[in-house]
Amino acid sequence: MDFEGVSDSLGHFGRYQKYVFGLACIGFLIPGMQVVSITFVGNTVKHRCVVPNCDDNSTNYKENFTEWAIPEGDQCHVWTLKNNITDQCEPDMFFNTTASCSQWVYDTSLFFATTVTEFDLTCEKAWLRPLAGSLYMTGMLVGGIVIGDLADRFGRRKGILMSALLLGVGGVISAVSPDYYILLLMKFFTGAGGCGLVLVSYVLSVEFIGVKWRTFCGINIQIPFALGEAMTGVLAIFIRDWRWLQLTVTAPAVLLISYTWLMPESVRWLVVQGRNAEAKKIIQTIAKVNNVEVPRHLLDDANMESRPVDGTLSVTSSNVELVNETRQEAKTKKTVIDILRTPVMRIRSLNMFFSWFVCSLVYYGLSSNSTSLSGNIFVNFIATMLVEIPSFIFTFYVIDRLGRKASLSFVFLLGGVACIVSGFIPEGNNWLVVVLSLLGKFGISAAFAIVYIYSAEIFPTEYRSVGVGTCSMCARAGGILAAFIASLADIYQPLPLLIFGVLSLVSGCLTVFLPETVGCELPQTLQESEAFGSSGAQPAPQKFPEVPGCKVNIFRVPGTKVLFLGGNDIVSGCESITIVEGILQVANSFHEHCGSRIAIVLVEHRFPLQGSKCKNHGYFS
Structure with a gap:
């Protein structure tokens, strides 16, 4: 099925897609509330x-x-x-x-009860306090793999159902837990559910949204997550008992069970599974809501089965780029060891793994450390969460203009310098420490948004899933350590900020050794990746799939904006057409109507064709 053709007919971001995106945003909001709740639930009171x-x-x-x-x-x-x-x-x-x-x-002047006061997590038992946050991150690691695989095998909605149950039920049990070790176990399960809910909600929404809006939605869908984090701080102002606060931030997840009826299944996933009748029914519903029509021939079962669906996301390594594998490639087991065997990709992969590790460590570490700053802990915490929103907006506007490499290096260095400087501010300037800490959170939040996109472009298509999946595992490792690093403030208050700053500076410097990917045709194989970005090296031109029954071939030279479209027997006298610079976007696929032997290439703007005989034959629209 040429799903990009169907997507063009349905509209890239119509009313139905906005409905799905809105539901997905709720799937980000609730895990955001839970992921930082330990900051207040396990607050270390005097x-x-x-x-x-x-x-x-x-x-x-x-x-x-x-x-x-x-x-x-x-x-x-x-x-x-x-x-x-x-x-x-x-x-x-x-x-x-x-x-x-x-x-x-x-x-008890600030909090009536926390896990520290109820389970005496002090002195010799103080090491147990950050363990709750670390086990939550461990649950995220496992949940991303297990629930992601479940969603790939049995459907996106079932993945959301499992995630909502783990997050909601696990959170409720932890709120009534009579023992700290039971609470730790529930933190693991809520972490798994929270991560699964974010990943599957993201994948499901992006699989409905057209290519023009994927980057915009992929970045801005993180805003509800930040709002959820800030909401926890607001709730903590009014709820000073950890059990009630824990119940309040997690119980709403149970309501997401309703997504079984409210959220549609992914059309891409249904077609891959051969459930074409269900896929067509959803497509027709989308067309009705968006008030558009889909060409009937695109919904023919024969058309659906003649070509593999291109662009189905792998949930276990979700990112803003589509994992694009053919059925033949899927038969070959891909592992991260294959990537590390090649010298260029080995260095780039380790660099990217470290970037993800630092992003997660500093991001969650600064969130936990926000209550250790001087001043009102609730205001500091809420501000630390809300500063992520302008960082996402900043990322959206600079990532294509400055490029991935320059943008990522800049925000890493910005966050690193801010954190280090804040550690040397003299006493009496507490407001300046808070401002610099916020600037550090701004930088690392922007970095986290960028690495999602950048990593998907660094790894070749055949290893993109395993590459980004390994990056995600490295991020979870950083999150596991974050709570322990933040707890070092009990020994020396500026120490966590100094550690976060140094790691951010190192990662920012290492980023300059990565290749720029903006405006480049991304590598498909490890061989192309080895040459990609190297001085004087040019990957071989990429040949796009032929359109069945319509004799046409399309070629693109990787790293350029030049396409070559050649064919025969389509338009008399037009055996070769060259499309040169000036194209803003060319669709990844053709709409074909082979009965009249017409192939249509969708572009955003008209452009001059080389060969005047071809101008008036209706070959382009």
Whole structure:
């Protein structure tokens, strides 16, 4: 099936596509609320040891006796009580030696209850606190693979259903968990559901949207995710108990079960599975809603089965580029080892893996560290989340103008310098630290948006799925470490920002060794990738598939905007037509009507043809 032809007839971003895109945005909003909830759910509030003979049920965190009963600044020890004293609380009742404590008093002025206060995740057990965030990221790693494969095998809607159940049910169970280890297990499942929901929602929406709008939607669909993160900060202002907050940010995921009826199945996926009748029914519904007509011959079963669907996304490595593999290629097992065997792609792949690792580490690390900044933690957190939105808009406008390489290097360096400088700001300039931290989040958010696109263009078509999939795994590894790096603020407050800054600077410098891909025909094979971007090397011209029954061939020279279209027996006297620079866009496929032996190439603007005899034969439209 020539689905690009059907897509052109339906409209690239009509009312029905906007409906699907809107539902997909909700699929981004809810996981955004959950992914950062641990910042408040597991917030480390101020605490001190319970002092024997002094503390009782009526005492609070701030008491006068803490001046002589607890070493200054120590949250894990008390001065030793004299053995012969049993019921008095006076300064001379304590020895000048310390003892560890097993009970704590918490400052409940900011939060009534968190996982730290309820499960005593302090002192010797403090290492368990960031483990919740790390297990969530581990769940994202596993969920991206398992649920992605489920969606590829059994359909996009089933992938959304499984993700919604894991996220919603897992979140509810964690909210009522009587034990911290049960909560950790549920964090794993909610992470898997959250990642699966984002990936499948993204893939499903992009498979409905025409090529002209894919980059725009692929970048801006991340805005609801940022809004979901900020919404968690708003909810935390009013909900200061971790159980109710956890319930509030995850329970809405259960409502996404309704997508089984509200969200249509991917037409591309249905055709690949041979379910043509269902695919045609959805196409007809889209045409009706968009108030357009689809040429009847494009819906013929014979036409559907004569050619493989080109452009079906692989959910396990979703990105803004389509994974474009023929059935013959799919039979050969592709692994990341194949990419690493070739010298040029080995360096580029490792470079891209590191970029994804840094993006995830710094992105989630800055999100977690936002509550450690001076000032109102809720305002800092919400601002840190909302700053992503202008970064996405910035990315959309510069990524094609400056190029992938320059844009990515710039935002990495911008974020890195901002984070490092913030670590050396003198005390008393807390507002400047917050501003620089926001600038760092702006840079890394833009970098994350760019690497999604850039990585899909770096890897050749035959290895794009496995390449981007490995990048995603590296990102999850960075996310797993992010919570632990952010917790280093307890030791030295600027330390996390310094680590994030150095890693961003290194990645920004390494980016300059990657090839530019804007305006270039992307490599199809590893051999082309080795030559792609190399000095003096030019990949062989790419030959597009022939149109069945219509004798025409189209060639494009990779790395240029020049196309050569040659054919015979189509228009008398036009055996060769050359289309030169000036074309803004040429569709990837032909609409053919072989009965009248006409092939139509869709372009955005008219252009002069070489050979005057061909101008008036209706060959182009």
